[in-house]
Amino acid sequence: MTNTVDAAWRKILATAGEPRRPGGSPLLQPFAEMVRVAHAEPLLRQLFPWTGMWELHFSRCTEIRHTWDIPYIGTLGDGRYYVEGPSRSSPRIAETDSAQAAVAAVIDRLPPGCGPAFLGNAEELAVHERARDSG
Template identity: 75%
Template sequence: MTDTVDAAWQRILTLADEPARPDSPLSEAFAEMVRVAHAEPRLRGLYPWSGMWELHFSRCTEQRYTWDILYIGTLADGRYYVEGPSRNSPRTAETESARVAVARVADRLPPACGPAFAGNAEELAAHETARGRG
């Protein structure tokens, strides 16, 4: 894991442990999701980012991030959903378990996924093309 990826995980873990709205059922569900995702070695090497109570994973460390990995979100009742990889993709699962949601993402990673590439999506694509994988 690179220092950049590790720092991003530490920011997300800190955010999850200090929710802005502690009375929200989304706060604890989000915190659990982040902890479980961080514990999964196949995801821990990817660059995490979050927004709207969702946890996304990128194969690169800089914006524009990759959008080729499923992501996990929290529902109002504290359950989880898995969608993606793009916003136009259908929801693939809903579950009460963060572990089930994380496993679904980890089991559906693209081939040869990780560790995260230092750079943005365009630089990653050029790198993969040069290596004959693009």
């Protein structure tokens, strides 16, 4: 795991349980649990994590533009989770009662040879992979 990936995970872990607004949100605790469970999984821990809209995304590269080839996990208002992706236009894969089941659904759908995260953006990763695969 790179220092960049490790630092991103540390930041998300440190802030996942903090309220974003006064009064917090019912999604706060399920989101924090999801982040902890995902981080505990070595296959996901080597990927670059990023968050938004109560979702946890995983990228095979460390810089923006991230890859969109890995499903992501989101929180539902009732404390449950959903798995979608890899892109926003993909259908919902699952709704689960536990963060562990959501993480397992992502792991089952990881691309072959996924990780560790590449230092760079998606375009640089694609060039690297083409060179690696042709040589």
